[in-house]
Amino acid sequence: MNYITLLSDFGLKAAGIAKAKGILLQQIQNVNITDISHDITPFNYKQAAYILENTYSNFPKNTIHIVLIDWFYATNPKIVVAECNGHYFISPDNGILFHALKQNVKQAYLLKEINTQDTFTLLLEYVAKMAAKIGSKELPALKLSAISLRDIINIDKKEESTDLYNVIYIDQYENVVINFTKKELDAIENNKNFRLEFKQTEEINEISNNYNDVKTGTKLCRFNSNGYLEICVNHGKAASLFGLKIGGKQNKIKISFG
Secondary structure, eight states: OOEEEEEOSSOSSOTHHHHHHHHHHHHSSSOEEEEEESOOOTTOHHHHHHHHHTTGGGSOTTOEEEEOSOTTOSSSOEEEEEEETTEEEEEESSSHHHHHHTTOEEEEEEEEEOOTTOOHHHHHHHHHHHHHHHTTSOGGGGTOOEEOOOOOSOTTSOOSSTTEEOEEEEOTTOOEEEEEEHHHHHHOSOOOSOEEEETTTEEEOSOBSSGGGSOTTOEEEEEOTTSEEEEEETTSOHHHHHTOOSSSGGGOEEEEOO
16 A cells, blocks of 8 residues: 545645644555545535545555545444455545445445544544555455445435436536436436426536537536536536535436437
């Protein structure tokens, strides 16, 4: 293990990022610590899962990815470690890993049950020590208890109707990413006559390849480089223009065919 990544909602001004790196460097020799992002909207599990899912595989195998988002998410929170596609993940068991890694987890293990005496500093020190061990051993050799990752945020479930989808991410250009993928589209037998509806009056009837397939200022939808459908405006800001946000029934997207 030569690489560790950090994902958090600390923001870029917080001392917590430097603190985490310092503690890790005290425990692990000759390691490169890389930031995935610290700009996650506070407590936004959907956004964190999306970012993690679409970045981790770009790092070398055996990288350890540490999620620092909402460790005290419940009355009896847990920290878990999981292996997926040759990568290792340390995270609170708050649903982020479940949705970021989907069904590809080889095995997840309980790393620590957090108690009332645990501070964030103590937890970071413990995680750093365990990361050092994970870097030199296979997970089964650590003799941890196997655990199933918890799904507590349900971001991939189509609530109320099978054709309703959720906004899961809004990028800096205000393109609106929803939880409908190219893989899902290809699996639909009769996927002709595509129709996407949102905000009651807005409709898009085709999937574009590029932003410039439509005139400047015109709305479109396209699959981004991560394979997720996004609502965009060519040289515009879709989220602001249409008032789309993450969460809430008014932000649900309807997709239908035929």
